[in-house]
Amino acid sequence: MADQTKSIPVNRRGVSRQRNSKRTRKAGAPLPSERFSATVRMTLQRAPHGSDELADDCIFCKIVNKELPADLVFEDDELIAFNDISPQAPVHVLVVPKAHIPTVNDLDEDHAGLVGRMVLRAQALAEARGIDEDGYRLILNCNAGGGQTVFHIHLHLLGGRQLRMLG
Ligand code: 5GP
Numbered sequence: 001m002a003d004q005t006k007s008i009p010v011n012r013r014g015v016s017r018q019r020n021s022k023r024t025r026k027a028g029a030p031l032p033s034e035r036f037s038a039t040v041r042m043t044l045q046r047a048p049h050g051s052d053e054l055a056d057d058c059i060f061c062k063i064v065n066k067e068l069p070a071d072l073v074f075e076d077d078e079l080i081a082f083n084d085i086s087p088q089a090p091v092h093v094l095v096v097p098k099a100h101i102p103t104v105n106d107l108d109e110d111h112a113g114l115v116g117r118m119v120l121r122a123q124a125l126a127e128a129r130g131i132d133e134d135g136y137r138l139i140l141n142c143n144a145g146g147g148q149t150v151f152h153i154h155l156h157l158l159g160g161r162q163l164r165m166l167g
């Protein structure tokens with residue numbers, strides 16, 4: 001009988017990819033995060049999945065690196081948060097990891113703590129802005145079909161007015 005353990009695909013951290021058979025793709029086929037736009041492909045070429053390197057043309061990497069100005073509301077070693085340049089609500093903050101991660105599709109188990117801390121930071125900022133009791137919305141857009149326009153993951157914190165149902 002063939003030794004099946006030899007054929008289990010693993011990522012660079014040695015984690016099996018076989019759990020989710022939908023991830024299987026033919027050689028040369030686009031990654032899920034490459035399907036929608038050339039912008040995504042350019043970003044991935046310059047910063048491999050999960051890379052800590054800054055991507056050359058990424059607006060949010062430039063904000064992290066202080067090459068572009070932003071209205072910062074929080075910063076630590078791992079995260080930065082700033083007011084959205086085009087706010088869709090009285091409170092519209094973006095919580096952004098300093099590491100360049102292009103889309104939610106590029107997250108894996110190693111990012112679970114990071115994503116949790118993004119949510120907890122948004123929770124703390126909502127309280128600091130006095131919108132926690134009325135309520136607020138947290139959004140992570142993924143790829144063009146999900147409304148993502150900046151390909152460096154970010155959590156939107158929206159509040160300060162009655163938000164409409166999603167649709
Ligand atoms: P996405 O559509 O990718 O989920 O969200 C990107 C968000 O980034 C948008 O709400 C957009 O207004 C915001 N944004 C884009 N460029 C800049 C910028 O240079 N500075 C700031 N503060 N926000 C930006």
Ligand code: ZN
Pocket residue numbers: 054055058059060061062099100101151152
């Ligand atoms: Zn970036």
